[in-house]
Amino acid sequence: xxxxxxxxxxxxxxxxxxxxxxxxxxxxxxxxxxxxxxxxxxxxxxxxxxxxxxxxxxxxxxxxxxxxxxxxxxxxxxxxxxxxxxxxxxxxxxxxxxxxxxxxxxxxxxxxxxxxxxxxxxxxxxxxxxxxxxxxxxxxxxxxxxxxxxxxxxxxxxxxxxxxxxxxxxxxxxxxxxxxxxxxxxxxxxxxxxxxxxxxxxxxxxxxxxxxxxxxxxxxxxxxxxxxxxxxxxxxxxxxxxxxxxxxxxxxxxxxxxxxxxxxxxxxxxxxxxxxxxxxxxxxxxxxxxxxxxxxxxxxxxxxxxxxxxxxxxxxxxxxxxxxxxxxxxxx
Amino acid sequence: xxxxxxxxxxxxxxxxxxxxxxxxxxxxxxxxxxxxxxxxxxxxxxxxxxxxxxxxxxxxxxxxxxxxxxxxxxxxxxxxxxxxxxxxxxxxxxxxxxxxxxxxxxxxxxxxxxxxxxxxxxxxxxxxxxxxxxxxxxxxxxxxxxxxxxxxxxxxxxxxxxxxxxxxxxxxxxxxxxxxxxxxxxxxxxxxxxxxxxxxxxxxxxxxxxxxxxxxxxxxxxxxxxxxxxxxxxxxxxxxxxxxxxxxxxxxxxxxxxxxxxxxxxxxxxxxxxxxxxxxxxxxxxxxxxxxxxxxxxxxxxxxxxxxxxxxxxxxxxxxxxxxxxxxxxxxxxxxxxxxxxxxxxxxxxxxxxxxxxxxxxxxxxxxxxxxxxxxxxxxxxxxxxxxxxxxxxxxxxxxxxxxxxxxxxxxxxxxxxxxxxxxxxxxxxxxxxxxxxxxxxxxxxxxxxxxxxxxxxxxxxxxxxxxxxxxxxxxxxxxxxxxxxxxxxxxxxxxxxxxxxxxxxxxxxxxxxxxxxxxxxxxxxxxxxxxxxxxxxxxxxxxxxxxxxxxxxxxxxxxx
Numbered sequence: 001x002x003x004x005x006x007x008x009x010x011x012x013x014x015x016x017x018x019x020x021x022x023x024x025x026x027x028x029x030x031x032x033x034x035x036x037x038x039x040x041x042x043x044x045x046x047x048x049x050x051x052x053x054x055x056x057x058x059x060x061x062x063x064x065x066x067x068x069x070x071x072x073x074x075x076x077x078x079x080x081x082x083x084x085x086x087x088x089x090x091x092x093x094x095x096x097x098x099x100x101x102x103x104x105x106x107x108x109x110x111x112x113x114x115x116x117x118x119x120x121x122x123x124x125x126x127x128x129x130x131x132x133x134x135x136x137x138x139x140x141x142x143x144x145x146x147x148x149x150x151x152x153x154x155x156x157x158x159x160x161x162x163x164x165x166x167x168x169x170x171x172x173x174x175x176x177x178x179x180x181x182x183x184x185x186x187x188x189x190x191x192x193x194x195x196x197x198x199x200x201x202x203x204x205x206x207x208x209x210x211x212x213x214x215x216x217x218x219x220x221x222x223x224x225x226x227x228x229x230x231x232x233x234x235x236x237x238x239x240x241x242x243x244x245x246x247x248x249x250x251x252x253x254x255x256x257x258x259x260x261x262x263x264x265x266x267x268x269x270x271x272x273x274x275x276x277x278x279x280x281x282x283x284x285x286x287x288x289x290x291x292x293x294x295x296x297x298x299x300x301x302x303x304x305x306x307x308x309x310x311x312x313x314x315x316x317x318x319x320x321x322x323x324x325x326x327x328x329x330x331x332x
Numbered sequence: 333x334x335x336x337x338x339x340x341x342x343x344x345x346x347x348x349x350x351x352x353x354x355x356x357x358x359x360x361x362x363x364x365x366x367x368x369x370x371x372x373x374x375x376x377x378x379x380x381x382x383x384x385x386x387x388x389x390x391x392x393x394x395x396x397x398x399x400x401x402x403x404x405x406x407x408x409x410x411x412x413x414x415x416x417x418x419x420x421x422x423x424x425x426x427x428x429x430x431x432x433x434x435x436x437x438x439x440x441x442x443x444x445x446x447x448x449x450x451x452x453x454x455x456x457x458x459x460x461x462x463x464x465x466x467x468x469x470x471x472x473x474x475x476x477x478x479x480x481x482x483x484x485x486x487x488x489x490x491x492x493x494x495x496x497x498x499x500x501x502x503x504x505x506x507x508x509x510x511x512x513x514x515x516x517x518x519x520x521x522x523x524x525x526x527x528x529x530x531x532x533x534x535x536x537x538x539x540x541x542x543x544x545x546x547x548x549x550x551x552x553x554x555x556x557x558x559x560x561x562x563x564x565x566x567x568x569x570x571x572x573x574x575x576x577x578x579x580x581x582x583x584x585x586x587x588x589x590x591x592x593x594x595x596x597x598x599x600x601x602x603x604x605x606x607x608x609x610x611x612x613x614x615x616x617x618x619x620x621x622x623x624x625x626x627x628x629x630x631x632x633x634x635x636x637x638x639x640x641x642x643x644x645x646x647x648x649x650x651x652x653x654x655x656x657x658x659x660x661x662x663x664x665x666x667x668x669x670x671x672x673x674x675x676x677x678x679x680x681x682x683x684x685x686x687x688x689x690x691x692x693x694x695x696x697x698x699x700x701x702x703x704x705x706x707x708x709x710x711x712x713x714x715x716x717x718x719x720x721x722x723x724x725x726x727x728x729x730x731x732x733x734x735x736x737x738x739x740x741x742x743x744x745x746x747x748x749x750x751x752x753x754x755x756x757x758x759x760x761x762x763x764x765x766x767x768x769x770x771x772x773x774x775x776x777x778x779x780x781x782x783x784x785x786x787x788x789x790x791x792x793x794x795x796x797x798x799x800x801x802x803x804x805x806x807x808x809x810x811x812x813x814x815x816x817x818x819x820x821x822x823x824x825x826x827x828x829x830x831x832x833x834x835x836x837x838x839x840x841x842x843x844x845x846x847x848x849x850x851x852x853x854x855x856x857x858x859x860x861x862x863x864x865x866x867x868x869x870x871x872x873x874x875x876x877x878x879x880x881x882x883x884x885x886x887x888x889x890x891x892x893x
Binding site: 035039041044059060061062064065066067068069070071074075078080082089091092095159165167168169170173203204205206207208209210211212213214216217218219220229232233235236314317318321 | 577687757
């Protein structure tokens, strides 16, 4: 009898799930489009696939991270928030949630994601902006490739490192704090590493975007950068140092509380979190995603341990930015 | 024009220009005094206290003063030198040098800075490698990541603005003044320093001031060259302020921006005081006017060589680097291998990308329509500023600089705070109005320099002879203003083709523009695509410059009859 009930429930669920999807899709189609605010590379293939598969037009507005909160809140308060779905680093979505910009939605497509990916009713994590030591494989001998983060502080790397400015680049600040909390045994060891890294006089750039070019050209040999550039900048001679764990800030997605197209918004989030979309994101852009079994086409990534960094508040980011400014003697 | 009519025109222009430029600045002022992240919040002065008590602020300001003054001096001196040779002498290949001196304006500043980093970085900069090889040096002799590197690159970027302001004034210069000096026994040098340069003072000062204001607002050079060189200036200080964290407080950045605004307005007041007796600078009056060519004689070829080398090293080389970067699959030092790997992939990607094509169309529309409307407005504003010497004219002059003076990193947000309150938000019209409002001085300055040199006797004679003010404007003033109009249109159009600071905030799906596409490529580190699109941008701007020069020439011939 028990088996029969379970089987009946399973059959009901199986028959009902597509019906629910279809109902949602029909409503979404009637709304016409889903507007997506984000700052993520080359997602046009996903927008195209979404439009083709669902009949709902996906419209992407790319907004720089530094302007994201200002734009979203300005539009929201003026009653002109045009986004149905927003995507960004978790702290950005947390700020939007606090301001009442996000609605609750738990997507069935996040089934199979790690438990910590469903942060709460409003925010779902789908990827990690993973950071690694990326080097020029034509200029760095295999024996010289760092095997520990500490190796980057060795004098042999003096004037050969590029990294985003640790005084103001939030992800780099969070990554350095991630090293303290997840890699080094003591704060003294971590400080020693920072002093060594600073003594190597890394070249600072504004963000991760400009980090791979000097490595490719040989201006610098190694950098604190993102392995995804191995995909997007192929055939550049880039590789990543296999050091565990790899860390990064989580990327998240949520639905607008005043979405002009609420059903299209849900349909979009479902589609975004599906294995198909995450596969495109991993394959075309080299992103590290949380969909089970989906990896970017980078040698060794499927074996890597990638962990999310603790989210830092803005106060904490600014405090550590000021501290790193002193350590790296940035004003001199 | 009679006085009541002038007063009416002045106040009408104050209303138009004021509406365009004051609103975003007022929004930023409100934001700087408001708690929270938008323009409207509980009153506070905390943002000012926080911004101005930052211990780093003093050093930043010191660096900023050195950076802006030196780069503006460099651009003004170079522009004066090139404009003189180009407009007044028989140096060969004039047209080419004219185009070359405005090329840096066509290149996105970010790309121009990156090109210089590729040439002069101390690790493997091409020029450094060449110098090391040539002189057997151990270390790279030059390091672009320094204050002098920033001054050099910013000076070159501001050179076209200075050139386009000084060249028309130089072209309208009545050589009879110089001839009188020479007849009185003065040497060529004495004539240059005692007659030519003093008469051109308004144009030279205008170029210098515009250079100061632009370099104050510049972000590309401080970011690409200053940041690796650890030379913080105001723009990077502001960037640090808004980039450290996610809840970006533009109000605090606006609080710092207010001092830049105050400095710029002060400069404009000083400029007006220094050129107050504008009759002293008039060179085209009712009498015969001629602008003859000075024969350089034995100095012709050496000067040609100097300008040639200067143009090659300062302009051709960075553009060549861009072209090269667009063909190699990734950032590579030139070598046989690099040339063997050249590909059209970046070009195919860019030209096959529908958003890039839409961006191209939008930018072209904004350049053509925006520059034309901007020039029309500028003619009237410049007329009032120069010819109607009332206090209201002074107000109009300052108003025209308001949005322009604000650091670029912040002004876009001011426009967003303003336009979001209107139905224009997220339309191409918001971009059009924002562009004209912000870059109006690019249209006004070349025209005021030209107006200053046209004596009011010409206008009065026409009116006395029975011509209406419109006919006077059409038959007398405009033909003499053509060089200024062409310069203003070129400055505005090429600025609009590569405008980024407003576009990055105001552009939305359907209103994408070229510079925002370029920024996306830069954020993703895709230098090849970025260079390819940059070259498309240079090609479009070159076409616009040639078109403007050709139309200007035709009009001058037709209207002068």
